[in-house]
Amino acid sequence: MYTEKVIEHFRNPHNMGQLEDYSAIGKVGNIVCGDVMWLYIKVEPDDGGRDVITDISWETFGCTAAIATSSMVSDLAKGKTIEEAIALTNQDVAKELGGLPPIKMHCSALAADALNEAIYAYLSQEEKEIPDALQKRHERIAKEVAELEKRYASFVDKDKRIEAPCS
């Protein structure tokens, strides 16, 4: 069900662990749903004064696809300017992995969201301007977290049928 590329990244994930000297973290997912991703970024200005992600790392609790997408998004974002990194989508992550099983597409979304949130955290703390697209995605992610917690409440209520709390 997984492509060779997914398996390769799962076997030998790139950029894993915690950066010692990071600029910001993006935290997404929920342990109840079985996947949590923390993405660390180090941002430094280049010669032209543009913000560049000079280093990146992650810690992930999740399945094969979650670990492979963490590894891939870190590869894709490393060395990119903030502007370029904002443009990265979950489709880019999935495509670079040679595709993901349909049910695992949410893992690539999680990876893209983690990057989004790390950049959002960085720009917020530096009091820099937050592009509209980034702001919108941040609000969508926050809404999903609230939604998920609501669904989780019914999930633990045993009398109710479980309705895919995490997809």
Place this chain on the structure above:
Amino acid sequence: MTDSIYLDNSATTPVAPEVVEAMSPYFSTSYGNASSLHALGRAAHRATEESRGTIAEILGARPEEIVFTAGATEANNLALIGSALASADRKHLITTAIEHHAVLHTVEWLRTQGFDATVLDVDPSGRVDPEQVREAIRPDTLLVSVMTGNNEIGTLQPIAEIGRICRERGVLVHTDAVQAFGKVPLPVDAVDLLSISAHKFHGPKGVGFLFVRKGVKLTPILHGGGHERGRRSGTENVPGIVGLAAAAKLAIREQDATSSRLRAWRARMIDEVTKLPGSRLNGHRTESLPHIAGFSFEAIEGESLVMRLDERGIAVSTGSACSSPNLEPSHVLVAIGVPLSMAHGSLRVSMGRQTTEEEIDAFLNVLPEVVAGLRAISPFKVGE
């Protein structure tokens, strides 16, 4: 592949060479249809009936009480739907929250067809309280379905006691004994209906049977040529049935030796695995099938664990949501109250007759490394 350590015997087992040999003539030499009048047909019929006799003898049943099916899913469907449709006035069924989906989803379907059902909770070790069964019985209760031993956590149910209670009240008892065959004595005397599948004890896939106690009325769910005394139409799967009987004979002959060996290794695995920080046993330490052990680990996810072990040549399975088609964690783990964070990090180890102590050693040797490796990349840290 051949060097892999296979500890997923609750999913399926390798077919024993003796079983393959017994089945072999019935594919291309003695290939007759058991309903045909000619010599080839009679030979097939004879093989089918001899197999039925073998199974009946093992169960202490009559040959006509054995209905061959295409496995246990069909046997469970026939037991539940067949007895429900045959019942004139009783419309209520009782089952448990940790049954296999072949029972639970069948009960769900019956609910849409005008039947009512009570699904009983289990205790944290996965045991059903027979008193709860007694309390759930209503005047219109038709049948109680409780599995003999659970396929994910191994927990054995008090079927004998449940059977006594049901008999007092004239309620039928069905048990899905798929994981129990060849591992523990079957509770045949306590039940009216019992489901078995051959591929769980080194027989072929796609064949099983339902024991139907004499006098129990079943409406068939497959219609056609009236095979199996009108209870299950469809040309008999003669090679499969012969394989089922051959596998059954072997499993029963070696039951005591196999079970005592596996029981000791299970106890050893429980001792060693639960020593790892942030781990727990899912199920009952002793009231269990001898070959299944369920565990959960904090801070890591079960599918990753299975894939990492697979890289190391060890085949196991998980009840993790990420491995299921609907992204829900195992209903069994939820029912026994495994915290959701730990239900995601579940592992099922299931041994077979071919399992060796060296394989258990290798698994126990590799597991701590694999768990530690995944924890190293997890954002959650486990306290010592």
